[in-house]
Amino acid sequence: MTTPTLETPFVTPLDPIAIAISDVEGLPEWTPAPADDGQTKTKELVIVNWSGELDRVWPVLILSSTAAASGVRCRVFVTFWGLLPFVKDHKRIVGENWMQRMLTLMQRPGIDHLKLSKMNFLGMGPWMMGTLRKRYGVASPRELLEAATAMGVEFIPCQMTMDMFGLKREDLIDEMGEPAGAATAIEIMTEADASLFI
Amino acid sequence: MTLLITQQVDARGLSCPMPIVKTAQAMKSISSGSLLEVLATDPGSVKDFEAWSRTTGNELVERSVEGAVYRFVLRRK
Numbered sequence: 132m133t134t135p136t137l138e139t140p141f142v143t144p145l146d147p148i149a150i151a152i153s154d155v156e157g158l159p160e161w162t163p164a165p166a167d168d169g170q171t172k173t174k175e176l177v178i179v180n181w182s183g184e185l186d187r188v189w190p191v192l193i194l195s196s197t198a199a200a201s202g203v204r205c206r207v208f209v210t211f212w213g214l215l216p217f218v219k220d221h222k223r224i225v226g227e228n229w230m231q232r233m234l235t236l237m238q239r240p241g242i243d244h245l246k247l248s249k250m251n252f253l254g255m256g257p258w259m260m261g262t263l264r265k266r267y268g269v270a271s272p273r274e275l276l277e278a279a280t281a282m283g284v285e286f287i288p289c290q291m292t293m294d295m296f297g298l299k300r301e302d303l304i305d306e307m308g309e310p311a312g313a314a315t316a317i318e319i320m321t322e323a324d325a326s327l328f329i
Numbered sequence: 330m331t332l333l334i335t336q337q338v339d340a341r342g343l344s345c346p347m348p349i350v351k352t353a354q355a356m357k358s359i360s361s362g363s364l365l366e367v368l369a370t371d372p373g374s375v376k377d378f379e380a381w382s383r384t385t386g387n388e389l390v391e392r393s394v395e396g397a398v399y400r401f402v403l404r405r406k
Contacts, residue, residue: 174384197346200353201384268371269344278350 174203175323179316180286182329183212183238185245185257185272191329192275199282206323208316209307210289214296215240216272217286217303226297234296242273280306287311332391332402335363341370341398348374349381352403356387359405364390367401374399 176198180191191207198205209217218225218240225240226232238246250256264271270278280286288303290310300310320326338355340348348369355365367378375392378401382389391402 193346196350200346200350201381202353202386203384267344268342268347270347270350274347278347278354282350282353 175319175325176203176205177316177320177323177326178205178207179320179326179328180207180209180213181211182248183215183245184248185260186248187329188213188216188242188245189272189275192272192279194327195284196275196279196282199279199284203324204283205279206285206287206319208287208289208311208319210292210316212238214288214292214298214303216242216245217288217307218298219302219304222302225299225302228297231295231297242276243271245272287315289313289316332364334366334402335359336365338365338367340374341368343369344371345373345377349377352378352381353385356403356405361405363405365403365405367403369399369401370397372399374401378403 176194178191178195180188182188191213195205195207215235215238218235220241220243222240223235224232225235245257246254247256247260261271263269285308286306287308288298288300288310290312293299293303293310300307336355336359338348338351340351343351348367348371352365352367359365367374371377378389378392381387382403386406388404388406389401390404391400393400
């Protein structure tokens, strides 16, 4: 296997770590893709999005949008707390009885209102995370969700959670697929090349 | 050798995974065999464009770095 030669050394003067690595290992090499025999089946990834927390929903959206960008079919089964970020923006309190409404009163739904699983500090943590995100050019959960749905990631809401939380189909964003249950989750997870519970 | 670039993606200042996401979207708008040039500043994109090229089958024709800007040229499968 031949390694393509580089016109310029593959290190940046601003990156001392890369320079140190290249001093030790020489120029980084890469392995090209094996020849396409035309028989390769489309790869599939299934993610279960269980949590409504920023530090879990974020990686779900990063991995699902990257999978779609890589030509990997990606389906996300959205269940339990994980459903709340997929409620439409203008819905503040949802549910049919006081217990269901209390849930969304305590945990504001919507993709812009995610809390951290640790160091939330009444919103101070997410605020700092948002500031750091902007400073380092990291895409927000909203931008990633828009990219993911535009590229064909399928989000499947869990019917049982919708019933228990009092969520109606029209409470959820339009891009969500048809609600389904555990048997659907099992079927797509066992058929996929990789499945993750995040 | 001068390469005939069909389209360019400016992903400078963007962090993972947006350089890849924007590249994948731009790749759809060019025809098979055409070249796409990507500029990025995310050091992680070096490994990521290699991996992306292997996963998708789009060929990574050229890669270089100038200052803090990485340049990748990819050929659509």
